[in-house]
Amino acid sequence: MVLRGARGGPLEIAARAFPGEAVEFAMRDPRSGRYFASVTHGQFGPHLFYTDDPTGKWQQAEGPAFPPSANAAIERIWVIEPGVDDDVVWCGVAPAALFRSGDGGGGLCLHSICPWPGDPNRLAIGISSAGVWLSDDAGKSWRRSVGGLVPRYIPEEARKDTHAFCVHNMRRAPRQPTTLYMQFHGGVYRSDNAGETWIDIGTDRGLPSDFGFPLAIDPNDPDRAFVVPLAADMDRVTPEGRVRVYETLDRGKSWRALENGLPQSKAYLTVLRQAFCNDGASPLGLYFGATSGEVFGSADGGLTWSTVAAHLPPVASVRCA
Numbered sequence: 001m002v003l004r005g006a007r008g009g010p011l012e013i014a015a016r017a018f019p020g021e022a023v024e025f026a027m028r029d030p031r032s033g034r035y036f037a038s039v040t041h042g043q044f045g046p047h048l049f050y051t052d053d054p055t056g057k058w059q060q061a062e063g064p065a066f067p068p069s070a071n072a073a074i075e076r077i078w079v080i081e082p083g084v085d086d087d088v089v090w091c092g093v094a095p096a097a098l099f100r101s102g103d104g105g106g107g108l109c110l111h112s113i114c115p116w117p118g119d120p121n122r123l124a125i126g127i128s129s130a131g132v133w134l135s136d137d138a139g140k141s142w143r144r145s146v147g148g149l150v151p152r153y154i155p156e157e158a159r160k161d162t163h164a165f166c167v168h169n170m171r172r173a174p175r176q177p178t179t180l181y182m183q184f185h186g187g188v189y190r191s192d193n194a195g196e197t198w199i200d201i202g203t204d205r206g207l208p209s210d211f212g213f214p215l216a217i218d219p220n221d222p223d224r225a226f227v228v229p230l231a232a233d234m235d236r237v238t239p240e241g242r243v244r245v246y247e248t249l250d251r252g253k254s255w256r257a258l259e260n261g262l263p264q265s266k267a268y269l270t271v272l273r274q275a276f277c278n279d280g281a282s283p284l285g286l287y288f289g290a291t292s293g294e295v296f297g298s299a300d301g302g303l304t305w306s307t308v309a310a311h312l313p314p315v316a317s318v319r320c321a
Contacts, residue, residue, distance in 0.1 A: 002054045007285050008299025011308045015055035028321040029082045038077035046077045064091050064099035081113035084120040096127045112170035117177050124195040131165035148198035153186040169215040169273050173222035181225045183215045190252050201252025208239040214276035223251045228271045237268040261305035279320040289315025
């Protein structure tokens with residue numbers, strides 16, 4: 001769905017596409033203004049679509065596919081990320097794999113892709129049950145980077161296994177490319193050296209839970225990040241029935257709850273990985289959606305919130321255009 005309205009205020013549905021299908025991710029490429037959507041059909045599987053007008057007709061791209069020798073099929077396209085070079089678009093899929101398009105998306109679970117500003121050869125990616133992987137040659141080769149991550153949710157004797165390192169979300173600070181933040185399966189982490197090693201910033205720092213999926217970073221302040229904690233591990237809903245966004249202003253040394261205007265009683269919501277974003281404005285606008293169909297917005301950096309849309313299908317992805 002395309003929603004339009006004033007910052008932080010009520011939104012109206014401007015257009016609806018792909019009825020009855022699961023839209024895993026949707027975004028606008030800031031370089032070209034083109035919109036992309038990854039759509040999974042119950043019968044025909046995942047496809048990539050694009051348009052220059054989200055209220056108009058969408059075109060199906062020649063989507064990513066494994067070679068016949070791989071003996072595998074793409075189940076979902078989880079994330080779409082513009083590259084550093086013009087016309088380069090990256091896609092992360094499940095089963096975990098990374099695809100590159102060199103023609104602006106005409107041909108093209110890995111869920112977090114962090115290109116390196118100014119260097120198209122450098123990439124950091126996050127994979128569920130596989131960890132963080134870094135490339136210095138545009139994806140031709142990869143090296144694993146899990147130093148400092150502690151998978152406390154599994155027995156100690158199994159922590160060396162690849163599947164132990166379950167990354168839920170990873171984002172780079174736009175103003176400080178060497179700084180990355182991560183929501184881990186059990187923990188919140190920060191890297192100060194472009195993902196080479198990781199520092200625990202979630203334990204005993206004010207969070208009600210170190211489990212969750214959403215993550216956002218202030219594009220103008222690398223010290224400021226936001227998470228939406230969920231009760232671990234099987235509940236996966238907002239703890240204590242209270243919807244709270246948590247903010248750090250000091251790179252994770254401490255966290256504070258931002259809850260004014262959000263439901264604080266018997267509200268057991270789930271916020272998915274790609275359903276949280278900011279608009280880059282000043283003051284910062286923040287928006288997130290829930291699987292119960294609400295979208296919440298703040299036009300003052302999270303100090304106050306309002307419900308900007310409701311009664312929608314489960315919200316899987318929220319992006320500001």
